[in-house]
Amino acid sequence: YGKGNAPTLLLARLLHSNHGLGNSILLYFIYIYAYLHLPCLFQVFLATDIDGMPIISFLLHEQKILLAVRIQVDDATEEAFGDIKPHMSWNIPAFAAAPVVVTRPRVRVGVLPFTDILVLSSDNDLLLYSGKQCLCRYTLPNELGKGFFSNHELNSDISDTYSDLKITSIADAVEGRINVTCSNGLMLRCSLRKNPSSSLVSDCITAMAEGLQSCFYNQFISLFWGSDAAYLYSSSQVDSEWEFFSHEIKRVCTKYGQTLSTKSLTFPSKAWDFLINSKYHSQYCKRALSSSNSFLPVSYNTGKTVFNSFLQDEHSSDVSYNIRFMRETLETLHALYENLKLNILRKEDLGCLASLLCTVASSLGEHSYVDYYCRDFPLNLTESPSLVSSNSLTTPPSLFRWFEYCLRHGLNSAKLEDIPTLMRKQKVSAVSWSRKVLSFYSLLLGAERKGKNLSSGVYCEVASGSARNTEELTVLAMVAEKFGHRQLDLLPVGVSLVLRHALDKCRDSPPDDWPATAYVLVGREDLATAKMGTVRKENLLWNNDNLTSMSVPYMLHLQPVIIPTTAPDIPASEVLNSDDSDSVYKSVEDGMEHIFTSTTQLRFGHDLRLNEVRRLLCSARPVPIQTPTNPSVSDQDLHQQQLWNFAQRTTALPFGRGAFTLATTYTLLTEQTAMHQLFSPVSVLLPSLQVLVFPKLVLAGRLPAQQNATVNLDLSSRSVSEFKSWAEFHNGVAAGLRLAPFQEKMLRTWIQYNRPSEPNFTHAGLLLAFGLHEHLRVLTVTDAYGYLSQEHDITTLGLLLGLAASHRGTMDPAISKMLYFHVPSRHPSSTPELELPTLLQSAAVMGIGLLYEGSAHALTMKILLLGFGTEHLLLYLKGEIGRRSGGDNVLEREGYAVAAGSALGFVALGHGNRAFGFMDTFLDRLFEYIGTKEVYHEKYLNATSADDQSCNPGQMMDGAQINVDVTAPGAILALALIFLKAESEEIAARLNIPNTYFDLQYVRPDFVMLRIIARNLILWSRIQPTKGWVDSQIPETVRCGISNMSEGTIDSDELDAEALFQAYVNIVTGACIALGLKYAGSRNGDAQELLYAYTVYFLNEIKHIPVRTSNILPKGLLQYVDRGTLELCLHLIVLSLSLVFVGYVQTISNDVA
Incomplete structure (x- = not known):
């Protein structure tokens, strides 16, 4: 306490106090003070009394006396030494002494452990004291001469004289270990065998030390250490320790009554008993005993020490005194019983303790306690003699009952009596487990806090941090505890x-x-x-x-x-592919470097799946080109052919990169930035000084075998400018999609000021991305006019689609006028003819669908489907789906029809028959575009529209008939969106697959796939992830024809085998797409297995791998279906499989990937 100055401080305190201590004690202190500067003549150390109070011990070497002074410490004051008061003192004959931690190693007094005193008496006996009470005498092991000396190869004379060894000194005590010097000069490092090996016995002793009154605990210590029970020896086993501990407790219960039944109440363990009684176990115990240097404690009941035993106390023979002792023991051990009930690993210990408590409660006549324990463990029911009890305890405390009342009726309704008293004490280690759980429940249910104390009666530590509700406060408490x-x-x-x-x-x-x-x-x-x-x-x-x-x-x-780990701590070499040996390309920004942070390392730290995705989607580095072993003159042509194939793959990468980095960048749009270089060809600097990278689309290659020499793609050999321009457009879209959509609203001035001086494809794609994230809502009509006045078609396209997406479903009049302005068929006849590319017209029509999404706007639907001309023309004219756009490119015409059909579907999305209630001919017109009607209305066949007369048809003369090859995809898509999840069997039946060989030859196979997808989108609830459902989509005609062809029962000349197999693979692919759409993001196991099976099936057919499976699937598809069609079907099925695992980052087999 005084860091070496304790004797001086104690003397000064004693001289100024009036505690009435005897003169003898004062003389001791004066004697100590006189030799204060001669530390070799005495030894000072700190110990604790049996009740935990500190004891300052002075070992006087000349007098061979250990003087112990018990002091009181007042915790209320914060002064350094003003709270220390001498209380009482005693002396013990001692030749040597040392503080040791023996009896209660888990108990601490403040910052110090509970410390006992080991004394070497004048008779060369080692005595263990707890305070002033002598607990036991330690002796050397009986097998020391046979085991220890033989191991050290000592001569037989020393072994024979082992019985004459005496302990002469002790030193260097550390907790329960100490050095012992024998009379022959041999020094041994010995361990004091003290606390029981059984965790249950140790818990009981700790609980009684913390829960019993001082006088009762002294009596318990006398019973526990003063007996000759075998559990005091080092050879005692865990089970026997509990038996003897419970025996001592039961002995008090029956001291003045009948003898208890000796029936064992512990749980039998035949396997354990067999092991304990085995020959190997007995030999093991002997070997362990002979190889250890442990003292054996022996009961020390001698009359030389006046404080040797409390069994002779005047109260120990009183019946009422024993009843009070056992009553407090019952309360204390019951608190431990409730504590063990909250630990699922202590079930066996709980049963043993219940058996002992049942006996104690029965002896006290506490039938409610007996009933409580027997309900938990019915096998513990026993008949025991009862001591006379005048004051019966109340209902036993129950934590489970407290939990139930708190959860049912709130914390205030729970009874405080259900919490044992020991759990409400502070700094109690025996029941700290349950105390913590009680405090968590109390905080969670709104208990009031007064410092560390809670209104429920327990105390709790709370870590630093803010808490907005009781749940967060509970988390902080769990952290502190x-x-x-x-x-x-x-x-x-x-x-x-x-x-x-x-x-x-x-x-x-x-x-x-x-x-x-x-x-x-x-x-x-x-x-x-x-x-x-x-x-x-x-x-x-x-x-x-x-x-x-x-x-x-x-x-x-x-x-x-x-x-x-943080993002700067991750080396770049760990996130790049190890195959890229050239360090020049490792520093190139690919638009995905921000993905690899500490968070991704937490989520995907066990594999390289993200690294592999990044490698596959990287377009900023030249691709490696494999060269033949023997180079020839034609190597350059070979390189150009490979580069052309790689170029098509590279230009498709931005689409995947946009999905990979979707909404992964958060910015603060209020900070200043360098705006003049905002839209450079390389990157965009956002206001938060974060770089929005536009990765380069590198179409060049490198030769690893020639020190990574670069090979450029010859642009003059092929016309690659058009598809590279669109790749730049999608590259801008991917870069813009990185921004999170739900952040702070983007500023209008920021968007306008950072418009590039020269329009480009990349900026056009960025406008579309901003629109998809609804950032273009801040633009005004004049801002839009500024973009349109640049007369850059791709920028206009991105602006139209972006504005429509930002105002989706709003039917904004200003945006509607802007979109209709780019649809020439809607211009009045007096308007001068405008030369608008079909691409802009398609974008405008698609924008109309987005702007009027879900509105079922009647006029818009008429325009998109039927259209109106002037009054002097016929009433019904071809609508936008069937209208022939200006231009001679068939792809543009098909794209316009698909855009019109998609727009019509968006306008009437999910409305079903309600969308066509005002005109019965709508459905007929759509099915006419699909090509399911054999006879058309005469007015349709003879009708010509004003736009047909005004537009130059060029070389594409369709006549009055509708070109179904152009209109069918858009019409099927429109029907699927309009009747989405409508469960309309009538519409689904009209989208059926032809059931005759003749009709099947007049339907394009890809249209068959579209019909299957549309039918299942309509009959949404009937989609099932089973092979039987997929087979049900195949018409009987196709199924029988393929079966007969596979078995060879029908000659291929009798029917069109190619049409049958083309229809089959497209039907299966359409069904797989429907499965992927329904179970997208669900991680459905059945859908996964089914789609994976069809993926492997198509893959094996492409690779000509003969596989024997139990499923009856047609083999040899490549004989009737071209490889391109099979690869397209395979890619669509793999895409459907990936839809099932959206958001789960599931790895797929390398063969499939």
């Missing part, structure tokens, strides 16, 4: 469920000032890693053990949970 997922797993399921629910509620948006352990506790390792990175940057120390203790045990192998 070091109660993590491993501890939750030890609680009963019903008890832990409430706490787990509280953790789950805090998972989504925890406060930002929590410690890292709190984030780990709620399952937010990403935030914990970021927090630890901040702490590390501030040069603060962090205890990783606390973080580990909060983690789920089966998640501890994840290194990022306990090792902080």
Whole structure:
């Protein structure tokens, strides 16, 4: 306490106090003071009394006396030594003494452990004292001469004289270990065998030390250490320790009554008993005993020490005194019983303790306690003699009953008596487990806090951090009490469920000032890693053990949970492909570098799936070209052919990169930035100084065999400018989609000021991306006019689609006029003819559908389907789906029809028959565009529209008939969207597949696929992830024809085999697409297995791999279906399979990938 000055301070305090101590004590202190500067003449150390009060011990070497002074410490004052008061003193004959931790190693007095005193008496006996009470005498092991000396190869003379060895000195005590010097000069390092090996016995002793009154605990210590029971010896086993402990407790119950039945109430364990009684176990005990240097404690009942036993106390023979002793023992051990009930791993110990408590309660006549224990363990029911009890205890406390009342009726309705008294004491270790759980429930249910004390009667530590509700306060309490997922797993399921629910509620948006352990506790390792990175940057120390203790045990192998990593700490070499040996290309920005942060390392730290996706989607580096072993003159042509194939793949990469990086960048649009270089060809600087990268589309290649020499694509050999321009457009869309859509509204001036001086494809794509994220709502009509006045078709396209997407479903009049202005068929006849590309017309029509989405606007539907001309022409004219756009490109015409059909579907999305209630001919017109009607109305056949006369048909003369090859895809798509999930069997029946060989030859196979998809979108609820459902989509004609062709029963000349197999693969592909659409993001196991099976089937057919399967699937598809069609079907099925795992980052077999 005084750091070496304790004797001086004690003397000064004693001389100024009036405690009435005897003169002898004063003389001792004067004697100590006289020799204060001669430390070799005495020894001072600190110990604790049996009740935990500190004892200052002075070993006087000349007098061979140990003087012990018990002091009182007042915790209320904060002064350094003003709170120390001498209370009483005593002396013990001692030749040597040392403080040891023996009886209660788990109990602490303040910051110090509970310390006993080991004394070497004048008779060379080692005595263990707890305070002034002598507990036992230690002796050397009987087998020391046979085991220890033989192991050290000593001569037989020393072994024979072992019995004459005497202990002459002790030194260097550390907890329960000490050096012992024998009379022959041999020094041994010995361990004091003290506390029981049984965890249950140890818990009971600790609970009684903390729960019993001092006088009662002294009596218990006398019973426990003063007996000759065999559990005091080092050879005692765990089970025997509990038997003898319970025997001592039962002996008090029957001291003045009848003898208890000796029937064992412990749970039998035949396997364990067999092992204990085996020959191997007995030999093992002998070997372990002979090889250890442990003292054997022996009961020390001698009259030389006046404080040797409390059994001679005047109250020990009183019946009422024993009843009070056993009553407090029952209360204390019952608190431990309730504590063990909250640990699922202590069920066996709980049964043993219930047996003992049942006996104690029966002896006291506490039938409510007996009933309580017997309900938990009916086998413990026994008949025991009862001591006379005048004051019966109340109903036994029950934590489960307290939990039930709190959850049913609130914290205020729960009874305080259901919490044992021992759990309401502070700094109690025996029942700290249940005390923590009680405090968590109390905070969760709104208990009031007064410092560390709660209104429920228990106390609780709370970690620093803000708490907006009781759940967050509970999390902070669990962090302070070091109660993590491993501890939750030890609680009963019903008890832990409430706490787990509280953790789950805090998972989504925890406060930002929590410690890292709190984030780990709620399952937010990403935030914990970021927090630890901040702490590390501030040069603060962090205890990783606390973080580990909060983690789920089966998640501890994840290194990022306990090792902080931040984005700057990850070397670039770990996120790039190891095959790219050229360091020049490793620093090139590919638009995906921001994905690889500490969070992604937490989620995908065990494999390289993200690295592989990044490698596949990278377009900013030249692709490696494999060269033949023997180079020839034609190598350059070979390189150009490979580069052309790679160029088509490279230009398709932005579409995948846009999906991969969707909404992964968050910006602050209020900070200043360098705007003049905003839309450079390389990158865009956002106001938060983050770089929105436009990755380069590199069409060149490199030769790894020639030191990565670069080979450029010869642009003069082929016309690659057009498809590269569109690739730049999609590259801009992908870069814009990186921005999160739900952030702060983008500023109008920021968008306008950063418009490039020269319009380009990349900026046009960026406008479309901004529109998809609804950022273009801030633009005005004049802003739109500024873009349109540039007369750049692609920029106009991006603006029209972006504005329509930003105002989706609003029917904004200004945007509607702008879109209709770009549809020449809607211009009045007096309007001068405008030369508008078909591409802009298609974009405008698609924008109309987005703007009027879900409105079922009658006029818009008429325009899109039927259209109106002047009054002097016929009433019904060809609508936008069937209208022939200006231009000679068939692809543009088909694109215009698909755009019109999609727009019509969006306008009447999901409305079904309600969308056509005002005109019966709508459906007939749509099915006419599909080509399902054999006879058309005469007025349709003879009708010509004004736009047909005004437009130059060029070389594409269709006549009055409708070109179904152009109109069918748009019409099928319109029907699918209009009747989406409508379950209309009538519409689905009209989209059937031809059931005759003749009709099948007049329907394009890809239209068959579209019909299957549309039918299943209409009959949404009937889609099932089974092979039987897929087979039900195949008409009987196709199924029988393919079966007969496979078996060879029908000659291929009798029917068109190619038409049958083309229809089959398209029907199966359409069914797989419908499955992918319905189960998108569901991770449905049946859908996964079915789609994977069809993927492998098509893959094997393409690779000519003969596979024997139990499924009856046609083989040899390549004989009747071209390879391109099979590869297209395979790609669509793989895409459908990926839809099922949207958001789950599921890996697929390498063969399929």
